[in-house]
Each structure stands twice: as C-alpha cells, then as structure tokens.
Amino acid sequence: MHKPFAVAALLAASCGAQAATDNDLAAIRGQIDEMKKSYEQRIAALEQKLVQAEAQAKSSPPPVPPAPAPVAESRPVAAATPASGFNPEVSLILQGQYKDMKNVAERGITGFVPAGGHDHGSGTIEGINKRGFSLDHTELVFAANIDPYWRGQAIIAALDGQAEVEEAWFQSLGIGQGIGLKAGRFRSGIGYLNEQHPHMWDFADAPLMYQAMFGTEGGYAQDGVQLKWLAPTPVFLEFGAEFGRGANFPGSDRNKNGSGAGALFAHVGDDLGIAHSWRAGLSYLKTSAREREAHFEDTVNGVEALSKFTGDSTTWLADFVWKWAPNGNPKYQNFKFQSEYFLRSEKGDLSCGEAEAGVAVSCQDITSGYRTRQSGWYTQGVYQFTPNWRAGLRYEQLDSGTRDLGENGNYLAVDHYKPKKTTAMIDYSWSEFSRLRLQFAQDKSMQGITDNQVTMQYIMSLGAHGAHKF
C-alpha cells in the first residue's frame, strides 16, 4: 500500500535530493502523514478494544474482588496534544451583513474630527457603514507556540483587492514573575472593547465612542511593544505599558526615531460569589499628530476648507464589565453589563488651507492654536436567555465639548453637538461557531438627522477553537 511507495520516495529523495522538487517533497510528506494517521487510528482502536476487554474481564465474575492492580502495571499513554497536532492553529472568520439606513453624503459624527481623515466617498465609507448587502473583513488567523519561550499570532483581514495585517505579534511564555511581553502590531490593551475584534462584539458595529476615538475599525492598534505585569495577589491586578509607532488616529505617521505613542493601563477584577465576576480598568493613551487632516466648512466663502492639526492628543478611558451566570455556568443563561467612558484632550496648532485647488478659502495659511476637550460614554447589557438566543440593548452619548480653534474659529464652522444612539439587538447561535444577528438602531450621531438603521449580520468561524478574553 502506501508504505513501499513512501519508502521508495524517501530513498529517491535521499539519493538525488537536488532532483526532488518542492512538490515531490510535499507529496512525500503527505504520504508519511497519511501513514502516521492511519497507524495512530489503528492504535487508538486497539487501545479502545483493550480497555473494553479489560472491563469485561474484570467485571464478568462480579462478586470476585479484583486483585489490587500493581501500581506500575499500566503504562501511561502519552499522546500528542491536539494543539501541536494542528500546528499552527488556523481559523477563518466569515462576516457579512445587510444594512438598511439613510443615504448620507459624508457620514461622520457631528462635532468630532473623523478618524479616516478627509473622505470624499459617495456616501459609502469602507466596511461597516455600507448600505445594502456587503461583506465585512474576512479574517484569517494563524497562531501557534513558536518554541517553549514564545507564541506568535497573525490576523490578516482580506478586503476586495487588498489584504491588511490587522495584528501580527509574538508574545512571551517563559519570562515568569507575572510578566508578559508582546511585540509587533497589536490591538492596544487600553479600554475593554479595544482588544476585541469585530466578530467578538455584541453588536454589529462599534460604539460611537470607539468610532469617534479610533475610526470605524473600532480599535486602536499600533506597531510596538507591550509589557504587562500581573500582581501576585488573590485579586486580579494587572498593569500594562505600551510604546509604539503611533501612526494611527488620533496620532499620525511621523518620520521619527523613538516612540510615537505611549499607553498605560491598569485592570482590577474578581468574583463576587460563584455567580458574579467583574473587571474594571483605567487607561491612558498619549500620541501626537503631524498635519492630521480634517474638513471644516468655511463660513465666509461657503466652501470646504482643509485643516491640518499638529500637536498632542491625550485620551483617558475608564471601563467596567460585570458578568452574571447562575452558578457561574454561562452556557444556558448569562448576563453581561459593560460600560466605558472616555475623555480626550488635544492641544497644538491648526493650519488652514484649500480643500480643492483653486477654490479659495478665507482662512488661507492661517495657523492658530487648537485646543479641544471631548468626552463620551456607552453602556450596554446583553442577556443570553437560552443557549441559542441573546438580546442586548446599548445606549450611548458623546459630547463635542470644548473646541477652541483660535483665530481659525472666526472663519470655520465649529459644530457643538451631543451625538446619541440607541441600539437593540437579538442574535441566534446554532453553536459557538455560528451566529446570526438582527439589530435596530436609532442613530442621532449627525446633527439634524435621525437615522433608523436595520442590520442583519452573520458571523461564522471556521477552524481552531480560539479562546476569547473575559
């Protein structure tokens, strides 16, 4: 059967290794793997028979007490753990939606500078804000232990015509003393929702607060280093610090040495009885922008002006999560409450110029001080009332707060607004790996517009059984 062929192939490969192409080698490997698999299966089957035979032998004459089994009799069968059997762990997330909402030319959040810079799309922002049927990012995840000291993970998001490296990092396994080191591109540990990818969200879109802070991706990621320390206390107490490139909003890519952005966070958490668990966190993110672009309406000439911000951006985040499950068994029923608050201050200079060549603006070449202080929060609850069904409610509100544009403020329209949004969702999960969600939202994030949105979304995960964070 396979054996002579594989042996011959091996011989051939070892004699004239230079002649063997990669395809041949792959074929041989395949054969060997198949052989291995078939033998492993046979061994497993034999083991099973043996156990059954033992059981019968032992208990067919019931009243006879079995002789005390010598302790060394049964040799342990140490089998490979599946994690190394499927090395690396691969999984693929399929996510798509149907969305019904108003056609708004330039979707944004009134009173907040859009994270995507200046986007002159035809009313469709990439990804989550498309109308009609659309495919979200298709995420491909590879993860594996690299060696006893390191673990690696990459998340590639495929979109039409491009693939984006969402995360690609390695993490320490062997430092000890509660220290964890992560380096590469990663979602920052600030806030609660920030580390979670869209397929883990309880709603079809990120809270307004995250969209205002970091854009529609709903999270802050950067290239850099993260250091965490878990205190040796009975209560969960974790501290983290990050340094990185800081290329993403609210910062911008700057051609410089050293760290472009820094973050600090602390988490504390514990159980209350068997049924309740909670975690609270406080985070701080400091980054800088150079010539970060945004659009303002020129109130004098009635045209659009392009502004460029250079300065520092500081964000504070507070988060709280509380989970309840009867007896601490979340499979059948559970409730999750979460809430986050942010406060962002930006300070620097804003220079004004033409948005389109030849369209004169009244604030041309004026550079003046820029100072903002904006905040927002969301709060949500999700109740799983049967193993398959969950329902959730989210309310959120932002405050455009202080927006001081100095002299430029005389020429530009500076909106002051309190965006609000209420969202309700219900989802059905056939298993842990498939979910269909229906969501209704009343979105008042744009001044003067009440947008009633209906979203039907599916999330399917194929492959490795990824563990999710608390």
Add this chain to the structure above:
Amino acid sequence: MSKLFPTLLLTLASLPAWANLNVFATVPEWASLAREIGGDKVRVYSATNAFQDPHRIEAKPSLLAQARQANLVVAAGADLEIGWLPLVLRDSGNAAIQAGRPGYFEAANFVSRLEVPTSVDRAQGDIHAAGNPHLHLDPRNVLKVGEALAGRMAELDAANAAAYQAGYKSFAGKWQAAMARWEKEAAPLRGVPVLVHHASFLYLANWLGLKEVGTLEPKPGIEPTSGHLSSLLARQQTLPAKMVLRTAYNPDGPSQWIAGKTGLPAVLLPYTVGGTAEAKDLFGLFDDTVQRLLKGLR
C-alpha cells in the same frame, strides 16, 4: 497609611508560603485527587464547580489571579478546557505552568481515551480530536492519574516527595478496596441500557457495563431539540432504555420530558465532586453515583 503599605507587602510576601505546592485544578475531581495525595502539603484551587459546564468557562480575572500563583496546573486535557485554559495560562505570566513544562499536567495523557474520532469535522458537533475527555468516571482511570500526579507533585516539590508517594499509596489502597465494593454493588447495572444528556458518562458506562443507547443532544455540545427528542422516543419502542442520565450542570428539562413521556426514571448523577450533597470527595462521588444508578433501576 504609613502602616498600610508594609502590611500589604507582608501579605503579598506571605501568600505563596501558605503551602509548599499551589495546585490549580481545572475541575473539582482533580482538585479532590490532588488533596487526597497532597494532604496539608498542598493548597488546591478548583477553577470550576460541579454546576459549571467545564467546556464553557470564561477566562475570568479570578482565574488569571489564581494561575499566576500556581506551581502546578492539573487539567483534564483532551481539549475539555480549550475554550479558556490556554488563554488563562498565557496571560498568567507564569512560566512554570505553560504546556510542556512540569507544572502543567493533563490527566487525559495517562489513560486510554475512548471515542477518539477517526476524522474531526465540526459537522459532527463539538467533538474532541483527542477523544472523550470525561475520563474520571472510570475509577481505574483515577488510579492511573493519581499515580502520575503523585509523581509530578514529587518532582515539583522534592522536599515532600515521600509525603506525596505515601499520600498516593494510602489513597490507592483505600481506592482499590472501594472499587471492589462498587463493582460488587453495581453488578445489577451490567447491560442496562441508558439514555444520556451529553456523552459525559462514557467511561462510567464502560466501567460498569451500562449500555448507552442514545444522547439527548443531537450532536455533542448542541442542545437537545424537540425533533431529536421525539426520535429518541420513537426508538424507545425498538431499543428501550431503562433510565435517563444527566449531570448536575445539565438542565433537567429534556430528561424530564423523556421521563414524562415514557415513565423512565430521570437520574441526576453528581458527575463530579460537589455535584450532590453526598459527593463530598472522590469516594462520595462514586458511592453516590452507584447508589443513584441502583435506585434508578428499581
């Protein structure tokens, strides 16, 4: 305030000194076994209780805090804890308990596993590539795991090696006597056909000779559907079962439904230590399991 800080430091410093070996067991049965072997030389923390489905636990902050200080993690293995334990281990910042280190112990590696699938496809439900992980319900497996665990505890805490070996010996002696008793008592159960909620009792059935004729879950990990329960009811004509078994963490609805339609006794088994008031330790677990099965048969 000036007093608080030194007090805190002292508290912190004294924490790991509570016992010689800090054991983090994922499930109550192995926590109980570690206590039997380690006695007062170990501090044992059980990550779950008998009312929690060990497949579906979250990587809670409290688990991270406990794993941080553990010298030894005792897991069931065979992917039972795959949804949460790998994350807890990685985020604990504790090098000693990572997979492959002596501080990481998987019970499933020391017994012959049953129901090892020949192919793994999610269309079959949440099946475990390494076989059925509910292996502690065969007391012979408990003995094998105990022997290996005592060895591992002795390796990690050499100063108390003799105590662990002695602890195991004394446990094994009592266990073998108890096993003989259980096997004798359970003789009438041989060949009895049963329905089970989830494939949690495979090893128990294998040991006692119970005949598992169906599961209430249509596929492992998928909750019972009315269609599937009806088909089990229809099967009852041709392949009659004598009782319906479930664990303490399974909901009782589906079992009771079958029981109501057929008159079969719906039997709750403790499944693990703490599952019933009687199952206070491993001995109580098997005492009570056998008693409840015999009662169901009457």
